[in-house]
Amino acid sequence: MSHSPILADLLLSRSTTDRCAELRKNPEWIAGALKDPSTLFICVSNSSAPVNESELRFFALEEIPQDSLTYFLGREGDVAFFGVSVNTDFVSAHDPDSWLNLRVSGSLLSDRDAGLLVAAVALDNWNFTHTHCPRCGTHTVPNEAGWTRRCPTDESIHFPRTDPAVIVLVSDPDDRVLLARQSRWPEGWVSVLAGFVEAGEPAETAVIREIFEESGIRVDPQSIEYLGSQPWPFPNSLMLGYQARALNTDICVDGEEIVEAHWYDRDQVRELCETQKLHLPPPVSIAHQLITRWYGEKLPSNTSFR
Numbered sequence: 001m002s003h004s005p006i007l008a009d010l011l012l013s014r015s016t017t018d019r020c021a022e023l024r025k026n027p028e029w030i031a032g033a034l035k036d037p038s039t040l041f042i043c044v045s046n047s048s049a050p051v052n053e054s055e056l057r058f059f060a061l062e063e064i065p066q067d068s069l070t071y072f073l074g075r076e077g078d079v080a081f082f083g084v085s086v087n088t089d090f091v092s093a094h095d096p097d098s099w100l101n102l103r104v105s106g107s108l109l110s111d112r113d114a115g116l117l118v119a120a121v122a123l124d125n126w127n128f129t130h131t132h133c134p135r136c137g138t139h140t141v142p143n144e145a146g147w148t149r150r151c152p153t154d155e156s157i158h159f160p161r162t163d164p165a166v167i168v169l170v171s172d173p174d175d176r177v178l179l180a181r182q183s184r185w186p187e188g189w190v191s192v193l194a195g196f197v198e199a200g201e202p203a204e205t206a207v208i209r210e211i212f213e214e215s216g217i218r219v220d221p222q223s224i225e226y227l228g229s230q231p232w233p234f235p236n237s238l239m240l241g242y243q244a245r246a247l248n249t250d251i252c253v254d255g256e257e258i259v260e261a262h263w264y265d266r267d268q269v270r271e272l273c274e275t276q277k278l279h280l281p282p283p284v285s286i287a288h289q290l291i292t293r294w295y296g297e298k299l300p301s302n303t304s305f306r
């Protein structure tokens with residue numbers, strides 16, 4: 001079976017807009033762009049933004065609340081894009097049914113809009129949860145067009161937190177795939193295993209550690225292959241996709257995070273999905289793309305979970 005060298009179709013890894021990072025440090029340019037009538041604003045609340053027929057709804061300056069927290073997202077031609085954090089009152093006043101979570105809209109939007117929205121959601125979630133200086137406790141202020149926060153007491157600069165996590169398609173010597181159910185998921189929901197990279201830990205070591213902790217499976221270190229990454233800003237993960245080959249097949253789940261795990265061949269995946277006995281993660285997730293790559297073709301249509 002031939003495989004592409006790296007994952008295609010990572011729906012939250014699409015981006016066509018030049019981020020123009022150098023302009024973030026130019027407050028005069030940013031102030032001018034904010035007032036420019038051609039500038040487009042993407043309003044974000046709780047990982048959601050309004051979508052009309054697969055297109056992001058953009059707002060004009062006069063439509064967004066005064067003193068909103070804004071993030072310069074980049075430029076396309078002469079048009080600048082900004083993200084804007086808005087509250088639930090704003091959502092209620094602007095066709096609330098059209099506000100879709102990025103987990104849903106990520107598979108509907110164009111490359112440009114998906115890329116813009118992922119950045120806006122990541123910055124909104126970070127600014128919302130990281131409001132004080134970790135050194136001295138002072139309330140920090142937005143800096144560099146929303147991409148950092150500055151402490152006015154000790155002048156320290158704080159960057160958006162991004163937590164790396166590994167997600168691994170494990171197969172056995174018969175090329176069966178290891179799929180597991182998390183304790184908080186209902187019966188039949190399964191995915192590949194994943195876990196956060198710990199402090200001071202290389203990602204490849206995290207692959208070996210997480211798979212063993214959660215399933216009792218030892219993977220061959222020589223078989224670990226990196227396949228691509230996707231931001232997962234709910235609230236601040238970066239998923240690093242891998243595949244690895246198991247050295248043993250006796251599964252022993254941890255019973256806490258993972259309550260069951262089994263090996264499946266392709267015929268079983270097809271049959272169990274078609275009969276709705278197995279539910280796989282939605283196409284917007286890197287897990288779906290890892291499983292698709294192993295399966296070798298589009299997965300059977302099925303009610304994905306979430």
Ligand SMILES: [Zn+2]
Pocket residue numbers: 133134135136137138151152153154155156
């Ligand atoms: Zn401080």
